[in-house]
Amino acid sequence: MVAHTKEISERAQHLLKVLVGRYIRDGQPVSSRTLARDAGLDLSPATVRNVMADLEDLHLVTSPHVSAGRVPTLQGYRFFVDSLLTIQSLDSDEIQLLRARLDPDKNTHSLLESASSLLSEITQLASVVMLPRREQVTLRQVEFLALSAKRVLVILVINEREVQNRIIHTDRDYSPSELQQAANYMNALFAGQDLFQVRERLVAEMNDTRENMNRMMLVAVEMADKAFNAEPQGDDYMMAGQTNLLNIAEQPSIKTLRQLFEAFNQKRDILHLLDQCLKTQEMQIFIGTESGYDVLKDFSVITSPYAVDGQIAGVLGVIGPTRMLYERVIPIVDVTAKLLGAALEQRH
Amino acid sequence: MVAHTKEISERAQHLLKVLVGRYIRDGQPVSSRTLARDAGLDLSPATVRNVMADLEDLHLVTSPHVSAGRVPTLQGYRFFVDSLLTIQSLDSDEIQLLRARLDPDKNTHSLLESASSLLSEITQLASVVMLPRREQVTLRQVEFLALSAKRVLVILVINEREVQNRIIHTDRDYSPSELQQAANYMNALFAGQDLFQVRERLVAEMNDTRENMNRMMLVAVEMADKAFNAEPQGDDYMMAGQTNLLNIAEQPSIKTLRQLFEAFNQKRDILHLLDQCLKTQEMQIFIGTESGYDVLKDFSVITSPYAVDGQIAGVLGVIGPTRMLYERVIPIVDVTAKLLGAALEQRH
């Protein structure tokens, strides 16, 4: 049990790499024979068996039972991902597709939706995109529109391009010109200002002059506040492609899958993982139980933060079976994060 | 094979009803013994067996094998739904919940989303809501906002409350006052008019005076047209709660489920079913193969049209296993359709 610093020979590493590749492809324990054939090293199965025994001592592979081939362990995957992986760069076609569908002219919400569905479409896995935290909330323009029966449609343009609208109920009917006046007043006084300050000033003014119009404006600001802070501050996220996990699932796992989907709905655990990525500020790969969640035992999570103006704004990633094509998925997540950040950036 | 008009006795009907109820509850073939116990008719199992033999002759029940209990056939379900069902009316609590979450102040899209998630939450089934077709598209107000670098944020208010926004690229920069002028012009001339007419008039004017400003307006109108016609005319729908179907699935059906989810993604088949409901203008219940789709063999689809201003605008419904709680699901679909229609209506 003395931890002899047994170096892993070049050859053993290569065999491990081939083994993991095979296992990811077929999902079946890899036998010494097939490995000897596939490795291109002109070795006999017996030699491969010896190497496998070494790798097993190092807990990098294991066999389901004595007369089966070898399967990578969690540590095996980890070593594979950390040291053995040769990342494939993306097709320019694929980059084009990503770029095209992450059109910076979209509003934030559709942009995130696109990112999520792109991720799940290209990787054929489930994807998750955390809503960006809202660093600044600047009022750009307000519009009031009278609807019938004491209701006013409020349209707010925030941060130069996000448009929010909602209907608010007022205590009396307002004429179009009254509303126009109120909007002009707000736009003149508050355009370009931070939303919090606007609210504070409005509250202050309201205490002075108990005027109805101001009350309406305040409601509008509250609305903007709710839309832009409560929600994304509430750390929400969106998912896509959960059903892709059905395609991959091993036979008996319908129970696992159900638990997994429940976990998705409860959000808490997933959020915790995303948070970790947010903290470390770099791509994170959780393999199997590394995530710390039982439901994710047979799944890996790959997350990457996306930055806007050099500031980490949020996290996106994918969830798939441990035996996923890491060398392909990793660059996809990476590039998507970069392109999403860029798309969000271009709008300033 | 002569179709003797064999009447189904009162007693047989009652037994069938109890049998279907049991089977829906437990998913297990119902034996003569349990049926005799549950029916509350003080009959011996042997008598029940005789009745079952009759019902089997009428193809209303069948047994998986000779020494198993009875299971309703498709026709059995059909008869149950058509003649035996005692619809439960909804709790006032549930109606309150529905009404509260179908807030008419929401915009159309969120309203439909709410309807969909409500349906799937309450029934614990998968839900589908067809987007309403757009009968009239009336321009209410236009707003142009200059962004940097030849981009203009266009905000359109349509049909009194729908707000659409998009960024359009222009061939030169416009000053805020230019844009204000253009908006004023459009609002003065076109507010309250049908979108098609607006477009035609714009096109006509453009031929006269090849002015850039008009070109921008036309782009705006095209945008509105795209948002409001292409999409809902394109007969799209939204779903929710697909994962609920996982909870219900019988053991071996992971394959079936996968096919089903694929069918959801392909949309065509589902759309066809919704269309049928649209045509008949009333609630439709497809049980198992009645839908005509193999993937839906073990599923039932319950759809109901929703009307706005007396006009059928769209269809919503649920998809669940054939052995669903019809007496509960049917009124939920019915009420949701009515309330959705009402919510969409209140906004005129």
Place this chain on the structure above:
DNA sequence: ATTAGCACTCACTAAAGGGGACTGCTAAGG
């Protein structure tokens, strides 16, 4: 008409028995 009784069917489970795919180990060969 209803019911008790009985023979019969058939899914389900457990146990038993190959067959086969691998491995670990040993001993021989480079």
Place this chain on the structure above:
DNA sequence: CCTTAGCAGTCCCCTTTAGTGAGTGCTAAT
């Protein structure tokens, strides 16, 4: 010393067999 052929051993997996029990259909009695 590393590699490899050979061989014994393991254990999954599939099939067969047997036993059990739930439930039916039929018949004859009430």
